[in-house]
Amino acid sequence: MMEWFNILMARLRALFRRESVSQDIEEELRIHVEMETETNIERGMAPDEARAAALKSFGKVGRNIERGYDIRGGGWLETLWQDLRYGARMLLKNPGFALIAALTLSLGIGANTTIFSVVNAVLLRSLPFRDPDRLVLVSHFRSTGRSDFAFDVDFLEWRDHVKAFERITAYYFSATDLTGGGEPERLSVSRVSADFFVTLGIAPALGRAFTPEEDMDGGPPVVILSDNLWKRRFGSDPHVVGQALTVGGRSRTVIGIMPPGFRFPGDSDLWVPLAINVAQALAGENMGVTVIARLKPGLIPEAARAELPVSLERLRQARPDRYRDATVNVVGLSKSLVRNVQPALLIIFGAVAFVLLIACANVANLLFARSVARQKEMAIRAALGAGRMRLVRQLLTESLLLSILGGAAGLLAAKWSVNLFVAMSPAGIPRLEESGVDGRVLGFTCIVVALSSLIAGVFPALIASKVDVNETLKAQSAARTGRTGQGGVGWMTPALMIAELALALVLVAGAGLMIKSFLRLLAVPKGFNPDGLLTLALSPFRTKNPNAYLQESLDRVQALPGVRSASITGSLPLTGSGGGAGQRYRPQEFVEGRPPFEKGKEPDVYVVCISPEYFKTMEMQMRAGRQFNSQDGIGAPSAVIINETLARGFFPNESPIGQRLRFWGGMAMATIVGVVVDIRHQGLDQDIRSQIYVSRIQNPDYKIYEIGNLVVRVAPDQNNPAGLSAVAAAIREQMRAIEPNVPVNRIFTMNELLSRSVAERRFLMLLLGGFAAVALVIATVGIYGVISYTVSQRTREIGIRMALGAEASNVLLLVIWQGMRLTLIGVALGSGAALALTRVMKNMLFNVSTTDPATFTLIILLLVGVSLVAVYIPARRATKVDPLLALRHD
Numbered sequence: 001m002m003e004w005f006n007i008l009m010a011r012l013r014a015l016f017r018r019e020s021v022s023q024d025i026e027e028e029l030r031i032h033v034e035m036e037t038e039t040n041i042e043r044g045m046a047p048d049e050a051r052a053a054a055l056k057s058f059g060k061v062g063r064n065i066e067r068g069y070d071i072r073g074g075g076w077l078e079t080l081w082q083d084l085r086y087g088a089r090m091l092l093k094n095p096g097f098a099l100i101a102a103l104t105l106s107l108g109i110g111a112n113t114t115i116f117s118v119v120n121a122v123l124l125r126s127l128p129f130r131d132p133d134r135l136v137l138v139s140h141f142r143s144t145g146r147s148d149f150a151f152d153v154d155f156l157e158w159r160d161h162v163k164a165f166e167r168i169t170a171y172y173f174s175a176t177d178l179t180g181g182g183e184p185e186r187l188s189v190s191r192v193s194a195d196f197f198v199t200l201g202i203a204p205a206l207g208r209a210f211t212p213e214e215d216m217d218g219g220p221p222v223v224i225l226s227d228n229l230w231k232r233r234f235g236s237d238p239h240v241v242g243q244a245l246t247v248g249g250r251s252r253t254v255i256g257i258m259p260p261g262f263r264f265p266g267d268s269d270l271w272v273p274l275a276i277n278v279a280q281a282l283a284g285e286n287m288g289v290t291v292i293a294r295l296k297p298g299l300i301p302e303a304a305r306a307e308l309p310v311s312l313e314r315l316r317q318a319r320p321d322r323y324r325d326a327t328v329n330v331v332g333l334s335k336s337l338v339r340n341v342q343p344a345l346l347i348i349f350g351a352v353a354f355v356l357l358i359a360c361a362n363v364a365n366l367l368f369a370r371s372v373a374r375q376k377e378m379a380i381r382a383a384l385g386a387g388r389m390r391l392v393r394q395l396l397t398e399s400l401l402l403s404i405l406g407g408a409a410g411l412l413a414a415k416w417s418v419n420l421f422v423a424m425s426p427a428g429i430p431r432l433e434e435s436g437v438d439g440r441v442l443g444f445t446c447i448v449v450a451l452s453s454l455i456a457g458v459f460p461a462l463i464a465s466k467v468d469v470n471e472t473l474k475a476q477s478a479a480r481t482g483r484t485g486q487g488g489v490g491w492m493t494p495a496l497m498i499a500e501l502a503l504a505l506v507l508v509a510g511a512g513l514m515i516k517s518f519l520r521l522l523a524v525p526k527g528f529n530p531d532g533l534l535t536l537a538l539s540p541f542r543t544k545n546p547n548a549y550l551q552e553s554l555d556r557v558q559a560l561p562g563v564r565s566a567s568i569t570g571s572l573p574l575t576g577s578g579g580g581a582g583q584r585y586r587p588q589e590f591v592e593g594r595p596p597f598e599k600g601k602e603p604d605v606y607v608v609c610i611s612p613e614y615f616k617t618m619e620m621q622m623r624a625g626r627q628f629n630s631q632d633g634i635g636a637p638s639a640v641i642i643n644e645t646l647a648r649g650f651f652p653n654e655s656p657i658g659q660r661l662r663f664w665g666g667m668a669m670a671t672i673v674g675v676v677v678d679i680r681h682q683g684l685d686q687d688i689r690s691q692i693y694v695s696r697i698q699n700p701d702y703k704i705y706e707i708g709n710l711v712v713r714v715a716p717d718q719n720n721p722a723g724l725s726a727v728a729a730a731i732r733e734q735m736r737a738i739e740p741n742v743p744v745n746r747i748f749t750m751n752e753l754l755s756r757s758v759a760e761r762r763f764l765m766l767l768l769g770g771f772a773a774v775a776l777v778i779a780t781v782g783i784y785g786v787i788s789y790t791v792s793q794r795t796r797e798i799g800i801r802m803a804l805g806a807e808a809s810n811v812l813l814l815v816i817w818q819g820m821r822l823t824l825i826g827v828a829l830g831s832g833a834a835l836a837l838t839r840v841m842k843n844m845l846f847n848v849s850t851t852d853p854a855t856f857t858l859i860i861l862l863l864v865g866v867s868l869v870a871v872y873i874p875a876r877r878a879t880k881v882d883p884l885l886a887l888r889h890d
Contacts, residue, residue, distance in 0.1 A: 247270060
C-alpha cells in the first residue's frame, strides 16, 4: 500500500512540476553519459571518440528524457489532466449543450442519491446497539397470519429454558399521562423487563437502568426518561434524577436519562418496569408483549429455532386451545423493523434507477448528435497519430465531466430533497429521521456518477472514434461530413429512443396502477359522513369516577354553540383503535337455538360500546330495525345492534331483528334490535369485521379503558376551518375545566384521520407519479431531439422530394411515421416489460390487477399521444424547407 501511495505522490509531484522532473532526468542522463565516457577512455578511446560512443549508446537524449518522464513523471495522471482541461474547454465552447446534459443527469443522479440516503438509513445502516446482528425478535406465528407478539408466559418460558439466548427481554408500547409540575401531557411509554437495556447493549447517560427487584410485581415505582423529554420539559436539569413524577396517576421516581436519540421502541418518551405477575401469567391471565433476545456469541437464529419447539410443546400441554396451531418465529431484529417498508422502498429505488437510465440514454443521444459535428476534429487528431483508444478516452473524459457536473447538482438537490422526503413521509418508517448525506451516500453518488458517464458516453465515444480519416478530411461541407458519420450513428440513436420510451412506459404504468388503486381506495364506502366531525381521545380511567367524567364531558360538549350532536365510542373508524374494531370475543355459544361452535372454530366478533347518539352523530344509516333509545336502560332487556357483515354471515336468509345472541361468557341473551351499515375501523383497505354495538347506558360496567373516544358533529355553518378550530378550542376548554390533571390530546377532524389512514399509499403514489412524470418529460424531450436531428440530417433529401413535387402533407406524414414507428416499437417492448415488472407491486394495490387492461390502455395512449406531439413539431418544421436553399446548401 505504501509503495502505491509513494508512486501516486510522485505522479502528482510530476504533474505540477514537470520542468523540475525533466531537469532531474536530464541530470541523471548527463551523469550516465559522463560515466560511460570515462569507461570508454579507460578502454583506450580518445576523449572525443569516447563521448561520441557514449552518446550513441544512450540514443537521442531528448527522446530519452520524454521516455523517462513517461515512467517517472505524471504518466496517466498527466494524460487525464490534459483530457480534463481539453474537455472543459470544449464544454465551455458549447455551454447550452453542457447545461442541458448536466441538468438531465442531475435529475437522475439527484433522485438516486435522495432515495439511497433513505435506503441507507432505514435498510442498510446497523442498529445503534451493541452487536446488533445478535439481536432477534421472537414471536408466535399462527395459521391466521404473522404476529410480532407473544404472551408474557411465553417470555417466562423462553427466559428460563432456551439456552441459545444470552439475554432476553420483553416490552409493550402504549400511552400514559404525565401530570403535575406543568401542563398535563399524553406521552408514549414502554413497559420493559429489567434486562431491556442490557439486552440491547445501551445504558442510561445519567443514572442507572432497572434492577430485577424493580421489575417484580409490586416493586418500587420508578421511571426512566428519554433525552428528548428531559430537555424539552425539564430543561436538561440533572437534578431531575431522584425526583418523583406522576406518571399514569402514580408517583414514580426518576432513576435515569437515556442518551440523545434513543427512543426505542417506537418513539418512547418514558420507560417503566414491565413487572409481570408470574402467578397470574402461569394461571392464564396473560398480556401480549414483544420479545427480543440476544443470541450467544457465535450462534445464529437457527440455533434458537431448534430449541423453541420443546418450549412450545410445554406451553401447548398447559394451554392446548391457545397453542394448537402456533409455531415460533425467530428473525433478526433489524430485519423485523423494516419488514413492512422494505418492499416499497425497493420499488421506489428501482423507479429512480429507471429515471437515471432514461436520463443517460437522453444524454447519449445528445453526445451522438454532437459527435457528428466533431468528426473532422476526430479525423485530424487521428491523422496526427492519436489511436482509437486515445480518442475514446478523450470523449469518455468529457462524458465524465458532464456526469460530475450533474452529480454535484444532484448532490446539492439531494441534501434539500432528503429533508422534504422525511417531512412528507407517513409515520411508522423506522429511523427515517436519520436519513442524510453521509460518507456512504457520497460513495454511492461517486459510483453513480462513474456509471452514468460510462452508460451515457461509451457508445457515442466508440462510434465517434471510428472515423475514416481520408473520407472525412476530403469532405467539403458540413452536410457531407454529417452523412459520413450517419452510417455509424444511424442505428444507435433510434435504439436509445426506443429504450427511453420502453423504460418510461414501465414507470408510467406503475404510477398509473398506483393512482387507480388510490382512487379506488378513496371511493370505498365509508358508512358514515366524515365532513364536520371532530374526534378527541379521552382518558376516563385516569379519573376518580370514569362514568361521571364521560357523562359530564358529553353533556358539556353537547351544550356548546356550534355543536349539533356528540357521542362516546370505544373505537374510532379508520384508526385501528380499540383492538382494531372493538373488543374481540370468540364465543362458543352465539346465536340462541343453534349448536355451539367446535373448539378452535369460534367466530371472531368485535364489540363496540357506544352512547345512544353515536349513529346520529356519525350519520350512519340503519339497514333494519331501530337505534338505541331511552327504553334501553339499566334493568331493561339487553339490546344490541349488529353490522351488515355479521347479519350476512349469521342470518343470510332471515331477518336478524328479534334474534338473540350470547357473546360474553355468563352474559344473558341480548336481543338484536337493529342492523347498521358497515364501517371500516382498521382502514379503508382492510376487511370489514363482524361487529356488535352495545349501549354504554345499558352496560355501565363495560371495560372503561375501552370507552375513550369523543366524536362531535358540528353544525353546518361551522363546517369550515375557522368554525372547526373554534369548536375544537371550546371543547378543549371544557375538558380542562372538568379534569385539569387529565391531558387534552389533539383534536382531529375525521377527514384528518381519513387522510392519515391512507398516508402511506398516497405517499408512494405521489413518489412514483413524480418519478414517472420526470421520466416522461425526459423521454419526450429525447424523442423531439432525435426527430429534430433526423430532420436536419435529411434536409437535402426533403428538399429534393419537394423539388420533385412532393406535397407538404406527404413530407409531414413521412417524418411523423419515422418517429411513430420507433414509438410503437418502444411501447410494445415497454408494455411487455411493464406486465412483467409491475407484478412486484401486487401487495401494494387495492382492487386493481397488476395487468389492469384499462390502465395499460390509457398509459399507452398517453405515451403515444405525447410522442405524437413531440414528433409533430420537427415534422411540421420539415415541411417549411425551401428546396432551392436545401439544394444550394449541398
